[in-house]
Amino acid sequence: MTCDLTQTLLDTPMASPPAPDMLAGVRTHAAGCPACAERLAEWEALAAVVGTLPRSVQPDRPLWEGIAARTGRRHSRWPWALAAAAVLATVLLTQAVVRPGSGRDAALFAGGPPPAVAGAPVARAADYRAAADELEQAVATGAVRLLPHSNRALTASLAALDAAEAEAREALARAPDNPAIQAAYLAAVRHRLTLLRQAAQFEGSD
Amino acid sequence: MPISLLARTPGTTSDSPAVSRAEEAGVVAAARDGDAAAFRRLYQSHVGMVYALCLRLAGNRTWAEELTQDVFVQVWERLGQFRGQSAFGTWLYRVAVNTTLMALRRSRRRSQRFDPARELEAVPDPVRPDRDARVDLEEAVGLLPPACRAVFVLFDVEGWPHAEIADQLGIAEGTSKAHLFRARRLLRELLTR
Numbered sequence: 001m002t003c004d005l006t007q008t009l010l011d012t013p014m015a016s017p018p019a020p021d022m023l024a025g026v027r028t029h030a031a032g033c034p035a036c037a038e039r040l041a042e043w044e045a046l047a048a049v050v051g052t053l054p055r056s057v058q059p060d061r062p063l064w065e066g067i068a069a070r071t072g073r074r075h076s077r078w079p080w081a082l083a084a085a086a087v088l089a090t091v092l093l094t095q096a097v098v099r100p101g102s103g104r105d106a107a108l109f110a111g112g113p114p115p116a117v118a119g120a121p122v123a124r125a126a127d128y129r130a131a132a133d134e135l136e137q138a139v140a141t142g143a144v145r146l147l148p149h150s151n152r153a154l155t156a157s158l159a160a161l162d163a164a165e166a167e168a169r170e171a172l173a174r175a176p177d178n179p180a181i182q183a184a185y186l187a188a189v190r191h192r193l194t195l196l197r198q199a200a201q202f203e204g205s206d
Numbered sequence: 207m208p209i210s211l212l213a214r215t216p217g218t219t220s221d222s223p224a225v226s227r228a229e230e231a232g233v234v235a236a237a238r239d240g241d242a243a244a245f246r247r248l249y250q251s252h253v254g255m256v257y258a259l260c261l262r263l264a265g266n267r268t269w270a271e272e273l274t275q276d277v278f279v280q281v282w283e284r285l286g287q288f289r290g291q292s293a294f295g296t297w298l299y300r301v302a303v304n305t306t307l308m309a310l311r312r313s314r315r316r317s318q319r320f321d322p323a324r325e326l327e328a329v330p331d332p333v334r335p336d337r338d339a340r341v342d343l344e345e346a347v348g349l350l351p352p353a354c355r356a357v358f359v360l361f362d363v364e365g366w367p368h369a370e371i372a373d374q375l376g377i378a379e380g381t382s383k384a385h386l387f388r389a390r391r392l393l394r395e396l397l398t399r
Binding site: 013014015016042043045046049050052054055056057058059060061063064066067068070071072181 | 218242245246249250253254255258261268270271274275278279282283344345361362363364365366390393394397
């Protein structure tokens with residue numbers, strides 16, 4: 001039989017030191033109660049050992065290489081996912097911010113995508129990117145003028161595509177033959193050119 | 207969540223105490239952006255805490271190593287869910303506990319090694335492998351029946367209340383107390399024989 005006060009102590013986690021007054025109370029009680037004295041001695045002996053357990057134990061062998069191998073295999077999902085998200089964000093921005101505007105703004109983004117260019121995806125992306133750079137330069141120098149909210153939408157879209165392209169390029173450097181990453185990169189660059197071509201159709205219309 | 211009820215705060219006990227929380231936040235952000243070197247720093251800071259937990263819950267080093275790797279892979283994949291509202295170590299501890307307990311439950315389904323609801327009657331008391339060798343507490347914990355070990359580690363080492371343990375292990379609170387009583391008795395026997 002264990003008395004209530006002693007049972008309270010036994011219900012305390014060994015890693016958490018009991019309140020000093022509770023421990024003192026149990027000791028006082030145990031001095032006149034052999035059963036509780038035995039329980040107290042057992043609890044204190046084991047608690048003393050548990051209290052020495054280290055919070056940190058180093059594994060016997062290095063584990064990092066195995067973790068790196070597994071996380072490295074899965075890392076490639078991030079860039080193309082981001083690229084896809086950026087393209088989606090661009091489309092949403094275009095539809096939500098620009099299309100409800102004037103007829104001129106609606107027409108600004110009404111053009112179709114650039115024609116497909118023969119060749120490997122990365123080579124096609126380079127062609128698209130060169131054409132897009134020319135158009136972006138035209139917007140930057142004022143050769144192509146846009147309504148302010150159209151300009152903001154275009155700027156936001158291009159920023160999203162910048163991030164997507166950068167991630168995709170980084171991923172391509174690690175896995176140049178990955179068709180999913182190639183496709184994501186091509187989609188981002190092609191979308192950039194589409195946006196800029198549509199903008200260029202309205203040169204001087206502002 | 208169990209983490210709110212911990213007697214100790216694991217997040218404040220990393221293997222690299224010199225790293226400030228602000229600095230660690232920067233490392234976490236870099237890792238979340240895919241920086242493998244930053245993630246390796248987080249691993250180096252916390253692997254000791256994770257391995258200790260896995261070792262005590264799993265009861266053997268080989269399985270604990272596998273579980274530790276599983277935990278860090280889980281962390282890598284779920285870093286985007288970490289919002290920085292708690293210390294990174296606290297969040298990591300929660301991932302480690304969940305991953306390890308899930309693995310214990312899977313092992314129950316596969317081999318009946320871990321069945322907290324039936325183990326009290328089903329698993330005989332452990333026998334010290336070498337009667338002449340001294341057994342330390344880590345070894346003795348490893349010799350406990352799995353459910354007794356889980357309850358002892360979560361209650362006496364990690365400071366969880368029985369209600370949380372019962373919830374996590376899918377047992378009654380009274381069963382958790384019974385496992386603890388048996389675990390303490392077995393440990394005393396293993397340590398003093």
